[in-house]
Amino acid sequence: MINFIFRRVLYGFLVVCGVVIILFWLFYVLPGDPVEAVMGGKGDAKTRQNVARELGLDQPIYTQFLYYVNDLSPIAIHELSADNYKKYNYLPIIPTQYSLVLKLPYLGRSYQSQRRVGEVIWEDIEGTIVLALTAMLFATLIGVGIGIVAALRVNTWVDYTLVSLSVVGISIPSFVLAILVSMFFGFYLSEYTGLKVTGSLWDMNPFTGDKELRLKNLILPAFTLALRPLSIIVQLTRSAMLEVLSQDYIRTARAKGVPFHKIILKHALKNALNPVVTAVSGWLASLMAGAFFIEYVFGWKGLGRTTIEAVGQRDLPLVMGATIVIACIFVVINIVVDILYALIDPRVRLE
């Protein structure tokens, strides 16, 4: 088990390294001018030169790559100086002039806002994680429940209705649904629901200026985001349950007189969960990258919106930072899911 986790973490690290290398090539070697992006088409040649020097663009590519990796690595070598300390916020291990230091990965500064990329992402990612987790939790619980009901009532009107509804749920584009939901529940019915069209996890209190937690704002975007994975989970659970229910060991359980609800929840469900776990993990990972339409329509502060805006403005450090963070999240979710498989099914050996 520990061996397995260790090996997976190692592989995960290699994946992240691969992402870092590919990103560097994509953004530094491909045509396009970062200076242009920073200046926004303004400024004279001298200013441009200064900006290029500041970004390290006057150096050869391999030097740029070394700097880039050195910036990213939590254990790095930096010259100890007040400027560098301000930039990296490091913790020196050996206090010489060029010292081995510990620090948080430095992702650069946004071309646009000049803020640290790490800070920008950190601010946004909370909203994204809360939204994604809530949506997937809702989708999984309700989806599995409905899937079981459909499987138990297979080929009756209940089953047909649930399956048809889930097909509708899969086919509605998320932006259409987002607009419909926000209109109905956030606007027309807002008197009854008490919900607003837009809002984030943290809102500013107009009187005190403090940040306040607004969990209520989570309901509509989470519901909208959940509907599609929910529909897919319904179908996956239904078909997996149908297959499992025809297995010999279900017959064995019936033959020993196990009560019906226990046959379904204990014997059948645990065996049927594998495809559901696969689907949930895939969805969760992609939702962690942000759900642009939902965030846009509901005015939710999240990673998706920030990333898309950064792409539009050619804000390279921000895009690169977001990509690396998302890659890390994917790796972590995959490791967790592999462990989860083994917990559900003892035949999966963590070897």
Next chain:
Amino acid sequence: MLEIKNLHITFETEKETVLAVQDLNLRLQKGETISIVGESGSGKSVTALAIMGLLRGNKKCQMTGEIWFESRQFGRVDLTKLSKDDLRKIQGAEIGMIFQEPMTSLNPVYTCGNQVAEAILSHENITREMAQARVIELFKKVKLPDPLRKYNAYPHELSGGQKQRVMIAMALACQPSLIIADEPTTALDVTVQKAILEVLEGLRYDHDTAVIFITHDLGVVAEIADDVLVMYKGRVVEQDDALNIFDNPQHPYTKGLLACRPRLDIKMRTLPTVSDFMELNKEGEIVEKNRQTLGETLLYNFISEEEIEEHNEALAKQKPILTVKNLKTYFPIKEGLFRKTVGYFNAVDDVTFEVYKGETIGLVGESGCGKTTLGRTILRLVEPTAGDIHFNGKHINALNKTEMREMRREMQIIFQDPYSSLNPRMTIGQAIIEPMQIHKLLPTYAHCKEWAMELLEKVNLEPDHFYRYPHEFSGGQRQRICIARTLAVKPKLIIADESVSALDVSVQAQVLNLLNDLKAEFQLTYIFISHDLSVVKFMADRIIVMNRGKIEEIDYANEIYESQKTPYTRRLINAIPRGSSNDILKARQRREERNKK
């Protein structure tokens, strides 16, 4: 204690209504063992499910008749009329059931102990600890080795025989007065089968448990059944005392069933089949063919010992077609962080033998002894670790990939499971033609097709089966299709790996006869791998007994069966169920003696 009156079961399918059980009557006393015998589709398993109440909730199933059961909780009740909740109180508590497939009948995600304990906890109000103690007692009773560790083991960590013991423990958990065993030993080795039969027999002495034993193989039940009920296509064709059934079978189907088991005492030229004794007329009724007794059938049909000896001598003069020398196949065992090889599993360990042209060599041993790996290594489907294989003068190990592929035309294999070894999306014709095209055997498609149709006829199928898909065929037919596909490339050596193990005895006899006919016609050499020693006895000229990857002994078939050199072989041979009336009488005497005590 159990009485079934006029049981009638039909199943609704898309096309028609199938009659599964027709007018079945049965009485079972306390402590009695009754056996229901018949081929697949005869309605024997359906009857078991009906008694157990497991057909309830199946909307396609219609059931009439009465099943009276002497219940400890409710007195004498009709199980078909009992409410769902009351029935649940009987299921597992008063009637226990053992299923055919121990591999799939246990839930893979819970420990064996947990599953047996669940049977107790579903019916009795006791603590989990008490249940656990009882389960460990049960595991001891069914002779499961290391019961404490097996309690926490998952089903996939156990062998087939051990899983079946867990199933028996589960059926026994609440000390039921009736146990229904549905083909409990079909998938197991003879030695394991013997042990399981002993456990089941022990039950009737210790607890006076009644047993309904369902099987397709009459031989298995000879020694343990009091009464036998023979079913064919949903109807009971014969119902009598076991001794009478074996000594003096009345119905042609029973005669056929008895005759088609390969015998250990004499070697038959061809195996009699059920169709030698009866046929179905247009209305689907059974008509008896050329009225003859079992004895007569055997008399005209066996090979004398002189003949066998002559045949053996002629074989020995032949050149070996296959020579295997010091063959080793090791599988590495990997462990640790960097998957380092810490040891080897010696699947085939230093094996040397020769196969003569035109010979059938039998390869027997318990499961896990390496017989399948040996077969696959010879074809290089598994790469050997060391050793030499010479086929027809060619050094097989030295061939490169292309040459090996060429070579496979001459060496073919027939697999065990006819259900999964045919691609469901290919017609029978495509399946048979594919190997011909790969080896560019015939110039045009038309030639291939002609040859494929001829092959279908040779394996007793219709030429227009060419256009059909595998799902339209029964297990026996599919195995014949596999044989036709194997023959398509005109091989010299065929390895048959448990090729008849998945088939009913009656179908098995047909396929075995077919294999022998084809051998004569195409001058084939067989390596016949099987765990069923009576089948090997019928097929093989010489037999290799394998144990833990090594050859235990190798000799002419009749020698091995008459005098065994090693205790392992002796144990194997002694475990074969004989099913002669002599054995039945002995078993009955044993039973009476024990009852007196």
